[in-house]
Amino acid sequence: MKKRMKRYSQHIYLFVIYGFLILCLMSVFFLFTYDHYQKNAREEAAKDLNNMCASVKNSVELQLDNLSTISMNLVYSNAIKTNFREFSELSQKRYITPREMVASHDHVKAIQDVITAMIGAYQSAASINLYTLDGSCVESGYTQRTTSVNLEKKTWYQDTMLLNGYKFITPPIVNKDLPAKGENQESQKFISLVRLFLDSSGKPEGIAEVVYDCGKIFSLASQLENQNPDSTIYIYNSRQELVYPYNSPAPETDFFKKVQSTGLPEQTSRLLQTSERISYLLTWQSIRAYDWTVIMVRPKAAVYKQLQNLRLIFLLIGSLSILLTLLICFTISKKLTAPLQKLTNAANKITINRVLDETKVNLTSADSQIKEVSQLCESIRMMYEKLRFTTQEALLSRTEETRAKLQATQSLVNPHFLYNCLTNMSVMAEEGMNDDISHMCLALCDYFRYISASKEIFVPIEEEFFYTRRYLECMQLRFIEELDYTFEMTEESKKLYIPKLITQPIVENAFKYAFQIPPPWRLHLTSTIEGESWIIRIEDNGGTLNEERKNELLDQYQNLDLKEELKSMEIGGLGLKNVYLRLKLLYGDKAVFSIDQLKPGKTIFILGGPLYRSREEYDEQHLKL
DSSP, X not given: OOOOOOOBOGGGGHHHHHHHHHHHHHHHHHHHXXXXXXXXXXXXXXXXXXXXXXHHHHHHHHHHHHHHHHHHHHHHOHHHHHHHHHHHHHHTOSSOOHHHHHHHHHHHHHHHHHHHHHHTTTTSSSEEEEEETTSEEEEEESSOEEEEOXXXXXXXXXXXXXXXXXXXXXXXXXXXXXXXXXGGTTTXXXXXXXXXXXXXXXXXXXXXXXXXXXXXXXXXXXXXXXXXXXXXXXXXXXXXXXEXXXXXXXXXXXXXXXXXXXXXXXXXXXXXEOTTSOEEEEEEEEETTTTEEEEEEEEHHHHTGGGHHHHHHHHXXXXXXXXXXXHHHHHHHHHHHHHHHHHHHHHHTOOHHHHHOTTOOOOOOOOOSBHHHHHHHHHHHHHHHHHHHHHHHHHHHHHHHHHHHHHHHHTOOOTHHHHHHHHHHXXXXXXXXXXXXXXXXXXXXHHHXXXXXXXXXXXXXXXXXXXXXXXXXXXXXXXXXXXXXXEEEOGGGTXXXXXXXXXXXXXXXXXXXXXXXXXXXXXXXXXXXEXXXXXXEEEESOOOOOHHHHHHHHHHHHTOOHHHHHHHOOTTOOSHHHHHHHHHHHHGGGOEEEEEOOSTTOEEEEEEEEOOSSHHHHHHHHHHO
């Protein structure tokens, strides 16, 4: 007789729990405290970055507004436009008289006086240049002179001409002829806002360029970087060009593309990792009027710099406490670990695939001397058997219920089509149209054999299109040349399985409602694969479904109660609602049912669902759901 294994009560090992309890409490305390300080440090850093980002954004936006205001004043100043027009006409002459030369000089002087009044004594703009279309230039600001330039060599020329009067802002460009201030003294880079002069008819008369010192535009950004050496500011223009920092090489990481690729919302901070595996806390704001983007970054190490000492203390105390606790509990925990690990492995085997697999019915025993562990193992084994039995029964019931509902909806055949066909055949018989009667009988037999076969819930698309064509052949014998129809299937979609009788109700609906217009009547059916779904489009040229009725139908169907609707279905109910109900019953949220009226005088019904290449594949996927 097999000797019974001796089991011990769990309370024998209870004192061990206190050792683990102390260890857990200390770990939780240390982790919670450190996590609290870490979150505070990150929130403070995020708030600081957002505030700096907002300040830089407002400062740069103010400078760009000043730049734009000066430009707008130039192109809309009547005094400048009048004198510039006269100067332009004189500059285009090949020979000018001394009197005209004096007049040209007077016009230039008048332009420079108006510009000086605009930019003020402190010269808010470094330089303002007005160009005629042939390259003559009136410079104002730091220097006041007239020159001749080749406009096509200007980097901004082509873009400015294409914008036809809208502003174009250049990236920072080196200009050794103009004085720079502050940190820009060495690099001497300037940003220009350029736009066309247009006459009353919208034709270009000249070009206005307002040149601004980069040091002035980005003064606050430079100041904040100096005050916060652990933070970096990047500013990108509307063409995604880095305009700040302008006096140092561009970083290896394109932070603008990083923001776009991660989908980080504006004014939200997040830790992001670059391609160099360096983590940064990043936030950004947009200057919407100019489509510029201000990005603030701070390395993760700088964000948590203040926590280094705290982390060191926590690690030291935590390590000593853990070592001491483990030393006390080591021997006893070793005895507990082995059976519990076996029990864990057995529990991990309880998956949906194992439950549904009839060949895998046993779980590994924990083989433990602890009474509670052995009892728990037996309970899990019994629970597994019950779960396996009830799950298989529930899934089988669900599958049969779905199949019954689908067969019920497919059986709702409209008898009026049969009556009409029989009436047509009687008329054709009186007229001696024996061949047509024979053809109609064959098509009608094929069609009714198809719709009355209740075993098949899914059929290939090419089969569904074939019997829909048979239906249309019956209808064409009635309407003759008034009806025209075409079918188009992509090769990869032909063998996909779809619900049976999903297209014929839409086609019949066209005869009932769409073809209220004078013939000819046209139907065009197509099948394709789009993404992870099969798509069938049924297009008619009736165009009688207006936008209001379309929205009313779609809203009505989306609010249907499937259970109640299935109870109320009746003979002759194979219409749009029936199609919608079957798609929702089969595919749920993955069903596609919509109506397109974008083409004038045409209505397109769009049906679709997931890709199944066999009936078994649908059953398998349906069971997983």
